[in-house]
Amino acid sequence: MDCIYPTFYQRPTDQVAEDLIGKLLVRRIKENGHTRRLSGIIVEAEAYGHADDAASHAHRGQTKRNSVMFGQVGMAYVYFTYGNHFCLNVSARSTSDVAGAVLIRSIEPVEGIDIMKKHRHAEDVHSLTSGPGKLTQALEIDLGQNGVDMTDPASELCIEPGVKRQAIATQRIGITRAVDKKWRFVDPSSSFLSRKFR
DNA sequence: CGCTCGATATTCT
């Protein structure tokens, strides 16, 4: 299965985030010499902008941490936060802008659920990937995946077409600035969201 | 169920 092409990510980040709902996030890991596929349907994603978005890491300019947001679109932006969690984004922006990304906040597990349980030290399927810090732990994503090309089918991380899902826009979570923007997109029918929506 | 708090890297003040 092919990955989604770079042009998909070359649009305003809120459009990209909305259209990512229903797509399949695929992680390939090495397990005892052979490759295993872990995957899940994206059911929650948040858009982050640049100059127009005070809540974005890119808002105050480029730093060592956020440099992927300023590079090519379709790349994984992984960062470490609150001293103990990783978060996965994919870089995206319209051709007229210089930085942006979409935070993947939760997925519905599809392939490799047994491996995800091991990574999370948990048995409850609903707690495996229902949050940005949880899904990176379930998929074994850390700074080693920062900057990988998510449009390359041979990559250890990529996004495939997936299924059709409904997406509704709500307020973003865990931010204190630019709270008026409705840039969190969720599949309202999913039971794998990190939080309820309004 | 809801609330408080600790974990502590990176960036900003």
Place this chain on the structure above:
DNA sequence: GAATATCGAGCGA
């Protein structure tokens, strides 16, 4: 020194 795109343990209702 303070805030942050988080999570889970511990506690009380």
